[in-house]
Amino acid sequence: MSRLKICLRTLTALMMALVLIACAVPVVVSAASGSEQTEVLETVSSYPYTTTTKVKVNLRAKRSTRSTLLKKIPAEAEITVNAVKGSWAEVEYKKYSGYVKTDYIVLKEVKKVKATPTPTPVVTLSPEEDAGGYQILQKGATGADVVSLQEALIELGFLMGQADGDFGAATEKAVIAFQQKNDYPATGIMDANIQAFLYSGQPKNSAGQKVSIKTLSPVEGVSMKKGNKGAAVTALQQRLIELGYLKGTPSGTYDTDTIGAIRSFQKKNGLLSNGTADAETRKLVHSEAAISASATATPKVTNTPAPTPTPTPTVAPPEKSLKNGDTGADVKTLQKRLKELKYYKGTVDGKMGKSTVKALKAFQEANGLEADGVAGKATYAILFSDSALAKGVTPTPAPTETVTPAPEQTATASASWPTLRKNDSGTNVAQLQEALISLGYLSGKADGNYGDQTVKAVKAFQKANGLTEDGTAGEQTQRVLYGGNAKKANAKATAAPQTATATAEPASSGALKVGSTGNDVKSLQQKLIELGYLSGSADGVYGNKTAAAVKAYQKAQKLTADGVAGSKTLSSLSSASAAANNGKATASTPTQKTSTAPSAGKVQYANWYEKVKSVARNYPYATVYDFATGISWQIHIFSLGAHADYEPVTANDTARMEKVFGGNTWNPRAVWVVFSDGSVYIGSTHSMPHEVQHIRDNNFGGHSCLHFPRTQEQVTSIGPYATKHQEIIDAGWATTQKMK
Numbered sequence: 110m111s112r113l114k115i116c117l118r119t120l121t122a123l124m125m126a127l128v129l130i131a132c133a134v135p136v137v138v139s140a141a142s143g144s145e146q147t148e149v150l151e152t153v154s155s156y157p158y159t160t161t162t163k164v165k166v167n168l169r170a171k172r173s174t175r176s177t178l179l180k181k182i183p184a185e186a187e188i189t190v191n192a193v194k195g196s197w198a199e200v201e202y203k204k205y206s207g208y209v210k211t212d213y214i215v216l217k218e219v220k221k222v223k224a225t226p227t228p229t230p231v232v233t234l235s236p237e238e239d240a241g242g243y244q245i246l247q248k249g250a251t252g253a254d255v256v257s258l259q260e261a262l263i264e265l266g267f268l269m270g271q272a273d274g275d276f277g278a279a280t281e282k283a284v285i286a287f288q289q290k291n292d293y294p295a296t297g298i299m300d301a302n303i304q305a306f307l308y309s310g311q312p313k314n315s316a317g318q319k320v321s322i323k324t325l326s327p328v329e330g331v332s333m334k335k336g337n338k339g340a341a342v343t344a345l346q347q348r349l350i351e352l353g354y355l356k357g358t359p360s361g362t363y364d365t366d367t368i369g370a371i372r373s374f375q376k377k378n379g380l381l382s383n384g385t386a387d388a389e390t391r392k393l394v395h396s397e398a399a400i401s402a403s404a405t406a407t408p409k410v411t412n413t414p415a416p417t418p419t420p421t422p423t424v425a426p427p428e429k430s431l432k433n434g435d436t437g438a439d440v441k442t443l444q445k446r447l448k449e450l451k452y453y454k455g456t457v458d459g460k461m462g463k464s465t466v467k468a469l470k471a472f473q474e475a476n477g478l479e480a481d482g483v484a485g486k487a488t489y490a491i492l493f494s495d496s497a498l499a500k501g502v503t504p505t506p507a508p509t510e511t512v513t514p515a516p517e518q519t520a521t522a523s524a525s526w527p528t529l530r531k532n533d534s535g536t537n538v539a540q541l542q543e544a545l546i547s548l549g550y551l552s553g554k555a556d557g558n559y560g561d562q563t564v565k566a567v568k569a570f571q572k573a574n575g576l577t578e579d580g581t582a583g584e585q586t587q588r589v590l591y592g593g594n595a596k597k598a599n600a601k602a603t604a605a606p607q608t609a610t611a612t613a614e615p616a617s618s619g620a621l622k623v624g625s626t627g628n629d630v631k632s633l634q635q636k637l638i639e640l641g642y643l644s645g646s647a648d649g650v651y652g653n654k655t656a657a658a659v660k661a662y663q664k665a666q667k668l669t670a671d672g673v674a675g676s677k678t679l680s681s682l683s684s685a686s687a688a689a690n691n692g693k694a695t696a697s698t699p700t701q702k703t704s705t706a707p708s709a710g711k712v713q714y715a716n717w718y719e720k721v722k723s724v725a726r727n728y729p730y731a732t733v734y735d736f737a738t739g740i741s742w743q744i745h746i747f748s749l750g751a752h753a754d755y756e757p758v759t760a761n762d763t764a765r766m767e768k769v770f771g772g773n774t775w776n777p778r779a780v781w782v783v784f785s786d787g788s789v790y791i792g793s794t795h796s797m798p799h800e801v802q803h804i805r806d807n808n809f810g811g812h813s814c815l816h817f818p819r820t821q822e823q824v825t826s827i828g829p830y831a832t833k834h835q836e837i838i839d840a841g842w843a844t845t846q847k848m849k
Contacts, residue, residue, distance in 0.1 A: 204828035331388075538555075
């Protein structure tokens with residue numbers, strides 16, 4: 110009997126346990142079918158999105174439960190999800206960023222929703238239309254820039270056939286397909302920002318894969334590197350074959366054989382032999398001064414030998430900035446050069462430690478640079494040049510001369526615009542030279558030394574822009590130079606009435622073609638620039654880009670379109686009926702639009718989360734305008750969290766930004782941000798490169814941050830640095846109101 114009772118009790122206990130288990134496992138039943146179904150997730154169109162935590166969860170530094178614990182996030186806390194990979198989500202919580210397990214947060218399904226068609230964006234890029242040297246391309250355009258665009262679209266799989274230099278219906282269709290695939294408004298127009306992304310970023314091809322294209326950018330001065338291809342490469346190879354450095358026929362691809370030929374050419378012609386066809390190398394290759402492989406090079410005469418010779422650098426400088434804590438091959442290159450110059454005595458180990466930083470500071474101080482221990486472009490320009498001073502060497506004193514005070518300099522001159530003159534050196538001089546190079550007044554590289562060539566270039570710039578010609582770069586000269594309306598070299602100061610002598614016909618009646626050089630070519634290029642067929646400056650070298658421009662003009666005038674400027678073409682160009690690239694008969698009015706600064710009345714004060722964030726997501730390429738100086742630069746926004754992360758698009762954009770800030774600093778400034786839909790918002794930014802970098806050729810070793818207005822509660826939840834930016838924004842907004 111007792112055994113029976115025990116069995117009954119045991120059976121009862123088992124039944125109760127089963128009931129409890131059944132209650133603990135809820136089953137969601139469909140009312141329609143009665144079958145089990147999974148929880149339906151809320152759908153969003155893209156990352157990042159806002160959600161909440163289910164329970165208290167650990168925020169980790171990496172995707173691992175063993176990584177550093179950054180913060181314990183409470184249950185039902187609001188977080189921002191930037192990405193999900195496997196069982197981990199990359200999130201932001203207040204001022205913290207890290208990773209949490211997806212089991213403990215409310216996930217949402219990211220599904221791209223077809224966007225409502227957006228209005229055609231404003232094509233004019235205010236305040237600076239010519240972003241990094243790119244010209245706006247649309248249906249009806251012709252020339253070398255179109256050829257490069259077509260080759261790039263062919264490479265990406267959006268266009269079939271061959272590049273013919275005519276922007277027709279097929280090219281427009283391919284551009285629209287490219288824009289749609291890369292989340293741009295489908296306008297069929299390639300503005301400067303989209304072209305910068307096409308050539309320098311990682312665009313998606315027709316299959317949706319992110320790639321870096323090999324087609325060379327049409328912007329003047331771009332260096333050719335292994336794998337680049339295009340018409341410019343073909344022209345370079347043809348010239349190397351003529352000079353005896355390369356055998357066979359042009360392949361159109363910058364391959365190993367071409368690199369070897371360039372190295373040989375550079376060595377024979379007294380250039381740094383690194384195999385990279387930079388602007389200086391390309392210009393010399395196509396010039397009459399190029400020394401052939403079979404010729405004997407004439408030794409260069411040094412007018413004033415240095416008292417103690419500086420060891421000549423044997424390697425090219427690193428491309429990225431280096432600072433304390435960095436490691437790798439670039440650091441070794443830096444250490445070797447400092448050792449050659451007797452500043453560094455340690456082991457070349459590729460580690461940027463205290464001894465390397467100390468040696469670098471000593472070099473910078475001795476060579477008139479800012480002794481900050483960071484190796485950037487200004488430091489490289491001098492460190493890897495023959496003019497670098499070795500340790501213990503005293504520079505030859507400059508001749509004593511009476512210097513007339515610059516008319517622009519006053520006792521109240523702004524500290525951010527230091528007057529620069531002959532024999533000055535350092536970062537400010539290097540930035541000045543880069544700006545003069547970009548506008549066509551100075552050739553070569555920015556070495557940070559204010560010598561005779563820089564004086565000559567400054568005078569030419571001052572003359573073209575209606576300033577006092579004294580060769581000294583004071584505040585007024587620099588404000589015009591770095592502003593959005595500076596005239597390029599060879600541009601007319603005023604539009605004069607057309608007369609019979611307005612444009613001189615080249616003195617020579619002989620035909621001009623690829624390989625021709627001299628003043629006749631320069632006159633031809635100036636005319637083509639005026640008529641809108643050629644971009645950039647007139648350098649006197651008849652290259653592939655000039656040939657394409659001539660061909661486009663001949664086609665417009667119904668002449669034989671062979672790219673050779675013969676007597677009929679030259680006569681037509683010199684006539685009053687020469688047709689501009691916009692189809693209207695004119696001989697003196699350039700087709701480029703004049704860029705203007707945004708109006709203070711258009712600037713909006715809008716909350717980042719409620720308004721600006723969505724605009725930045727739709728228009729990731731924008732213009733930052735510093736309203737205090739009138740200087741602007743182009744940016745690409747790539748991340749949207751509590752603020753926007755961005756990079757300058759080109760090296761010229763970096764130079765402009767650093768000019769505004771006086772270098773790299775965390776101290777923010779209030780700015781106006783102009784998006785490509787024409788909207789303008791008040792914001793703040795700094796110039797300190799840090800962490801992630803995508804664009805590798807912009808001389809900016811990382812990215813910067815862009816902040817927009819937020820509520821006091823939002824600012825407080827983020828932290829002190831957000832408070833500082835908000836204060837700067839509010840002060841900038843007050844100034845903006847006074848400018849209306």
